[in-house]
Amino acid sequence: MSVxxxxxxxxxxxxxxxxxxxxxxxxxxxxxxxxxxxxxxSYLIVTHELALAQAREVDELRAKGEKLSALAGVPxxxxxxxxxxxxxxxxxxxxxxxxxxxxNATVVEKVLAHRMPILGKTNxxxxxxxxxxxxxxxxxxxxxxxxxxxxxxxxxxxxSAVASMQAPLALGSDTGGSIRFPAAVTGTVGVKPTxxxxxxxGLIALGSSLDQVGPVTRNVMDAAMLQDAIAGHDQMDATxxxxxxxxxxxxxxNDSVKGLKIGIIKELTGEGFQSxxxxxxxxxxxxxxxxxxxxxxxxxxxxxxxxxxxxxxQPAEASSNLARFDSVRFGLRVMPEGAATVEKVMAATREEGxxxxxxxxxxxxxxxxxxxxxxxxxxxxxxxxxxxxxxxAKAFEKADVLVSPTAPTTAFLLGEKQEDPLAxxxxxxxxIPANLAGIPGMSLPVGLASEDNLPVGAQFLAPARQxxxxxxxxxVLEKFLENKWSKSMLDFAPELKVN
Amino acid sequence: xxxxxxxxxxxxxxxxRIEVSEAEVAQFxxxxxxxxxxxxxxxxxxxxEIVATSHPIPMANVFREDVVKPSLTQAQALSGAADSESxxxxxxxxxxxx
Numbered sequence: 001m002s003v004x005x006x007x008x009x010x011x012x013x014x015x016x017x018x019x020x021x022x023x024x025x026x027x028x029x030x031x032x033x034x035x036x037x038x039x040x041x042s043y044l045i046v047t048h049e050l051a052l053a054q055a056r057e058v059d060e061l062r063a064k065g066e067k068l069s070a071l072a073g074v075p076x077x078x079x080x081x082x083x084x085x086x087x088x089x090x091x092x093x094x095x096x097x098x099x100x101x102x103x104n105a106t107v108v109e110k111v112l113a114h115r116m117p118i119l120g121k122t123n124x125x126x127x128x129x130x131x132x133x134x135x136x137x138x139x140x141x142x143x144x145x146x147x148x149x150x151x152x153x154x155x156x157x158x159x160s161a162v163a164s165m166q167a168p169l170a171l172g173s174d175t176g177g178s179i180r181f182p183a184a185v186t187g188t189v190g191v192k193p194t195x196x197x198x199x200x201x202g203l204i205a206l207g208s209s210l211d212q213v214g215p216v217t218r219n220v221m222d223a224a225m226l227q228d229a230i231a232g233h234d235q236m237d238a239t240x241x242x243x244x245x246x247x248x249x250x251x252x253x254n255d256s257v258k259g260l261k262i263g264i265i266k267e268l269t270g271e272g273f274q275s276x277x278x279x280x281x282x283x284x285x286x287x288x289x290x291x292x293x294x295x296x297x298x299x300x301x302x303x304x305x306x307x308x309x310x311x312x313x314q315p316a317e318a319s320s321n322l323a324r325f326d327s328v329r330f331g332l333r334v335m336p337e338g339a340a341t342v343e344k345v346m347a348a349t350r351e352e353g354x355x356x357x358x359x360x361x362x363x364x365x366x367x368x369x370x371x372x373x374x375x376x377x378x379x380x381x382x383x384x385x386x387x388x389x390x391x392x393a394k395a396f397e398k399a400d401v402l403v404s405p406t407a408p409t410t411a412f413l414l415g416e417k418q419e420d421p422l423a424x425x426x427x428x429x430x431x432i433p434a435n436l437a438g439i440p441g442m443s444l445p446v447g448l449a450s451e452d453n454l455p456v457g458a459q460f461l462a463p464a465r466q467x468x469x470x471x472x473x474x475x476v477l478e479k480f481l482e483n484k485w486s487k488s489m490l491d492f493a494p495e496l497k498v499n
Numbered sequence: 500x501x502x503x504x505x506x507x508x509x510x511x512x513x514x515x516r517i518e519v520s521e522a523e524v525a526q527f528x529x530x531x532x533x534x535x536x537x538x539x540x541x542x543x544x545x546x547x548e549i550v551a552t553s554h555p556i557p558m559a560n561v562f563r564e565d566v567v568k569p570s571l572t573q574a575q576a577l578s579g580a581a582d583s584e585s586x587x588x589x590x591x592x593x594x595x596x597x
Contacts, residue, residue, distance in 0.1 A: 102575035195555045209554050238561045239554070308538040319515060326516070328588050330579030335591075336518075342590040343516065351518035359517055360527055363508060364534060366515045380541040382551035387544065389552060422533055438555020464556055 003028050004165040005490075008074050008222040011168060015073040018062070022055035022073030026117045029075050033119065033166045039498045040142045042151075042161035044080050045088055046120040051075060054117035061115070070249075071229055072115040077167035079158050080121035081128055082213070083202040084108050087118075091204045092126040092136040092154075095331045095353025105202020106237070107171060107213050107230045114229050119167050123157030126355045127322065128178055128206045130154050131427045134418050135357045142414075143186060145454055145493055149411040152182030158216040159186040164496060169226055170216040175206045176310055177406075177431025179214050180443035184406035184457025187445040187489040189217045189474070192431075193227055194464050195438035196241040199234035207317040208239075210310075210435040218490060220444065220474040224252035227467070241465070251468035252475045258292035260473060263399025267303045268430050274409045276449025280456040281405045284446040287480045288473070298395035298402060302387035303433055309384035310432045311425055312368045312377050319365030322358070325350065360421065389437045396463045401473050404430045406443040406457035434461055442470040444477060445489040455489065503532040 003011065003025055014020045030048055037043050058073045078084065081091040083101035090096040104112070111118065125135035133140045133156035143151040144164035151160035158170035159182030172179035174192035183190025191214045198213045205211060215226035227248045234240045264285070269278065289295055327333040327349035328342075336348040354362070368377040395402055407427055417424045434441040443457040458477075462469040482488055505528045512519040512527075519527070573586050582589040 099579050102571055102578050196558075235563045239556070239558060241556070302544065305541055305544040308541045311534065311538050312541065323516075327581060328590055329576075331581075333581035339592075341592050341595055345591050346516045347513075347518040350516055351520075354517065356523075356526075359512070359519070359523070360530060360534075362515045362517065363511045363527060364531060366511045367503075367507075367531075367535070368538075370511070370514070376542055377538070379551055380545045381538075382553055383545035383549040384541050385552040385555075386549055389555075421530055422537060425534075436555065 004032055006168070007219050008071065008168040008217065009225055011074050012070055012225070015062070022058045022117060023052060025073065026051050026055040026075050026119070029119055029167060036164055036166055036496060036498055039147070040144060040160050040164055040166070041139055042122055042141050042157045042164065042166055043077065043120040044090060044092070044123050044138055044157070047087055047118055050087070051117040051119050054115065058115040058117070069114045069229070071225055073117070074168060075117040075119045076111055077119050077122050077158055077161045077170040078108060078111070079124055079155055079170065079172050081124060081173055081204040082108055082171060083204070084118070084121065087121060089121065090138070091128070092124045092138060093353065093355070093358070094137040095325050095349070097332065099330050103202065106199035106234045108202065110230050111171070122155070122161055122170060125154040126358050127204065127318070128154035128173060128175055129318070129357050129361055131177070131181055131424055132412070132414065132417070133157065134414060135355055137355055140414055143411050144496055145186065146411065148413055149454070150185065150414050152185040152411065154178040155182045155216060159183055159188055159190070162186070162188050162216050162218060163490060163493065168218065169222060171213060171230070172216040173203055173211060173213050174435065175210045176314060176435050177428045179216060180406050180431050180441055180457070180459060181427060183216065183443040185411035185455060187455035187493065189219055189223045189442070189444055191215050191223050191227060191442045191470065192434060192440060193231065193467050194241070194245065194440045196239050197231050197245055197440070197467060198227070199237045199240050201234055201236035205321040207314040208321060209317060210314060212435070219488070220471060220478050221249070221252045223442070224248035224471045245465055245467050248468060248471045251471035254472040254475050255479070256292070257288055257473055257476045260293045260401070261296055261399045262288060262293050262473070263296050263298035263395050263402045265303070265395070265402050265404045266297055266299045267301065268404035272408055273405055274449060276451045277405050277407070277409060277456050280447040280449060281458055284458050284477060284481070285403070287484070288477060291476060291480060296398050298398055300388070300391035300395055300433070302384060302391050305384045306388060306432045306436060307425055307429060309381040310428070310436060311364070312381035313385070313436070315361040315365030316368045316378050317365070319362045319369065322362055325353065357421065385436045388433050392433070392437050392439065401469050402461040404459055406430055406459040410449050410452055410454035410456060430459055439464050440467040440470055442474050444474050446481060448492060503528055503535055
């Protein structure tokens with residue numbers, strides 16, 4: 001088996017025992033990127049020299065016998081809405097083309113402190129607004145399972161990179177499902193930690209009360225190790241949780257779900273879900289029951305308003321956050337013809353620099369926040385948030401974790417929903433409630449839908465600060481599924497023909 | 500019957516400092532009309548006695564020690580600017596001539 005197919009935790013032990021060097025591993029990754037990326041467009045930028053320099057450094061330290069962290073030497077991909085000193089950061093937008101940030105996101109600092117070579121910056125829907133990467137100003141990423149389909153969004157660059165062995169690990173950001181939906185449609189693992197568990201400093205803000213950085217990986221243990229590496233309090237983020245949530249790596253070593261109460265969310269099953277998705281989901285539940293878990297049904301009636309509330313709160317916050325792209329401090333500046341005031345320069349720059357979906361959401365957010373409409377729209381949406389939290393609190397009285405399919409369908413075709421924004425928004429039905437409530441969620445691959453042979457994801461949710469529960473149940477389900485298949489999820493993926 | 504008219508879209512885009520073409524105004528007006536109709540369902544879901552939640556995990560009085568820490572240099576802060584002069588961001592005229 002090639003090193004490319006190894007999981008991050010296997011690579012970590014191989015590196016620790018000097019079975020392989022970080023330079024060898026990083027070179028192999030970069031070669032595979034050079035081979036696949038021109039077709040898949042997973043990366044916007046590949047940082048060959050930087051990655052190899054970092055790999056050389058960690059190898060030297062290891063040779064000297066320095067104490068290194070668990071993931072030292074394991075390369076990683078970084079979503080391009082996280083700032084990186086010296087590496088162009090565009091957030092998938094034309095307005096930031098060529099921008100080289102003077103500061104690192106805290107999670108990037110952490111990755112560097114753990115001495116993980118950075119392979120490059122991955123593609124995303126412009127400013128993370130979208131579910132398919134089709135809103136990227138630099139073209140969509142392709143799904144390695146079927147090149148005509150989306151790898152999900154907004155973090156489709158990270159999911160397609162990890163699913164096609166162009167990186168063992170990646171960082172994502174999740175505002176309404178941008179880590180979990182791409183994971184579900186590419187057969188990978190994606191975790192949105194509890195709001196505040198991971199610093200948002202240096203994450204180019206979309207919806208500040210919803211955004212959370214998290215791991216994109218090929219299995220539960222890798223995700224746990226990566227969450228442990230990036231989590232923790234940060235003075236630069238006032239919403240950062242002061243307390244530690246404990247070790248996810250320890251939680252992922254769990255091997256029993258005996259007595260665990262798993263709540264099926266009534267509103268997120270059955271009608272509206274593709275039959276192959278429901279089938280694989282049910283099978284996963286049966287495995288958990290056979291392993292001693294108890295299934296209870298829970299109801300969250302206010303979830304029916306979650307998408308509506310989200311598409312008021314998020315555009316409202318985005319319209320305010322994106323005001324910083326004003327042609328003055330960074331990014332594009334377009335000079336209109338004739339004598340222009342700074343306001344006219346700003347408007348011309350934003351017209352040229354923003355894509356259609358970004359403009360739509362800024363206009364929608366401006367409307368939701370305008371006087372006379374504020375209470376009816378933004379105010380009501382914030383009240384729905386209260387109702388959703390109350391429903392979840394009640395559900396978690398009956399169950400330790402909640403479960404549903406991550407998405408109603410498998411990966412859709414590129415172009416299929418691009419002209420219909422409302423249809424695109426409906427993908428997020430199962431993922432959005434976690435962001436509105438600030439709770440953690442994990443998407444785990446549970447097999448292929450029988451009608452199209454494409455990956456299906458199951459989503460687990462836990463109460464705020466109880467991220468460890470996700471890793472405990474995820475690790476057990478993953479083991480049962482892999483025993484049943486006698487291989488891992490990505491071993492089902494078709495061989496990529498790129499030439 | 501929709502409250503999202505082309506005129507309103509033009510007005511909102513103006514508030515958001517985005518120049519929009521006539522084609523965009525027409526497209527956004529019809530798309531936003533559908534979106535607004537759909538998100539307006541939140542109005543029916545709530546009542547006066549429900550308290551609004553602005554942050555999922557509220558935190559109050561977040562302080563840190565008042566100590567000087569390294570920060571960006573002036574050159575770093577200006578490094579991404581389209582134009583600068585004498586260590587400052589340079590912009591076009593703030594006010595119209597007339």
